[in-house]
Amino acid sequence: MSVDTGSADGNGNRRQRDRDSLLLVAQVRIGDEATPSDARVRNLSETGLMAELAKVVDVGTPVTVTLRGIGDVAGTVAWCTEGRMGISLDSPIDPLRVRKSSSGVKPSV
Numbered sequence: 001m002s003v004d005t006g007s008a009d010g011n012g013n014r015r016q017r018d019r020d021s022l023l024l025v026a027q028v029r030i031g032d033e034a035t036p037s038d039a040r041v042r043n044l045s046e047t048g049l050m051a052e053l054a055k056v057v058d059v060g061t062p063v064t065v066t067l068r069g070i071g072d073v074a075g076t077v078a079w080c081t082e083g084r085m086g087i088s089l090d091s092p093i094d095p096l097r098v099r100k101s102s103s104g105v106k107p108s109v
Contacts, residue, residue: 024098027066028087030057030077036066042084046092048075052084063087069097
């Protein structure tokens with residue numbers, strides 16, 4: 001697990017959420033799309049994730065991400081470059097449930 005503390009200039013723009021680095025497949029439905037696309041999740045925190053997805057999407061676009069061990073989670077595209085996007089989740093999740101699920105151990109409910 002790594003912690004991204006942002007810039008060291010003390011201006012209050014620090015990102016202080018723990019993020020788990022991992023590689024798992026999730027499904028992402030962008031906007032009103034009926035069919036989700038497979039995406040590789042590279043890191044995950046309680047409030048967001050970074051996914052590899054072969055689409056360029058406008059910042060602010062609503063998305064639904066289906067994560068193993070959790071199910072559907074609503075969010076918004078926070079940033080996007082060709083091949084990668086950051087998604088800010090509408091509600092916090094427990095990233096350990098996703099990690100446990102991907103290792104074959106059932107998460108506790």
